[in-house]
Amino acid sequence: MSQTIHFDSDGRTLVGTLFLPEDHQDGRRHPALVMLAPMGGYKEHAPYHYAPKFAQHGYAVLAFDYSFYGESQGEPRTLEDPFAKLEDIRNAVTFLTLRQEVDAERIGLWGVCAGGGYAFHAAIGDRRVKAVGTASAMIDLAGMVTGGHGGDWRALMAAAGAARTAYARGEKAQVVPFLPPIGDDGPWRNARSFYTDPERNRVQGWKDQNVIWSYDKLVHWNPNEYVHMVAPTPILLCAGRDAETVQQSLTAHERGGDNTELFLLDGALHFDLYDQDRYTDPVVTRAAEFFARNL
Known part of the structure; x- marks a missing residue:
């Protein structure tokens, strides 16, 4: 079961969907997860794939559009602002703490791609977050920019x-x-x-664009420099062993220390962990067990 929800984030109204277990009954409080979309992504990009799966494991799950994206407010559109997203995540957690369906002491984050890096940073400063899980984490966005994504970074x-x-x-x-x-x-x-691929990207009207000054924000963003500060909050890093970005998860695992766990899937590439059941089903099984231990 699911319902459309709205919450405020720094004066902007954000829109999302709250998924509940099918056996939910009034008065019952569930552990909860916030789904965090990839860079440039809407709630339909990976969060909507994972949310029903986690709900089947007994979690209340919130998937939402970040500021400047999808159904949520914010101008200019398609501004990729990791610092605003950090506040969006904290405000999503606040929203869940006030819901009668949620056990406010058992809230975790699940981030896909850049959503994984956003999850790390949010968990450092928000100790209401009791566990963090990621899939195909793309954490070092500063390295992406200085590495040539978008051209010469100084000119950019x-x-x-x-x-x-x-x-x-x-x-x-x-x-x-x-x-x-x-x-x-x-x-x-x-x-x-x-x-x-319209069978995979189901957002009608999705635009291949970012506001150009997204990049003068992204050049400051590398949570892998701070991942050790997430401790003692536990972290699960899921990635394809053959993924183009697997080194990001390996680095986070190394720097995160004893509170991190690593789950690698043979044959999986970065985008396979967005929506391909043959990979996401074992990821969810492992993540559900991880969250059950830590929430």
């Missing part, structure tokens, strides 16, 4: 600053493509297999 910073000035003058927000160029062999090379 200059362009972002100029675009901010133009926007302040009343011009439209300048956007750049979200997807890498065809033929790119970097860690996002399989992105098109997900976002351009």
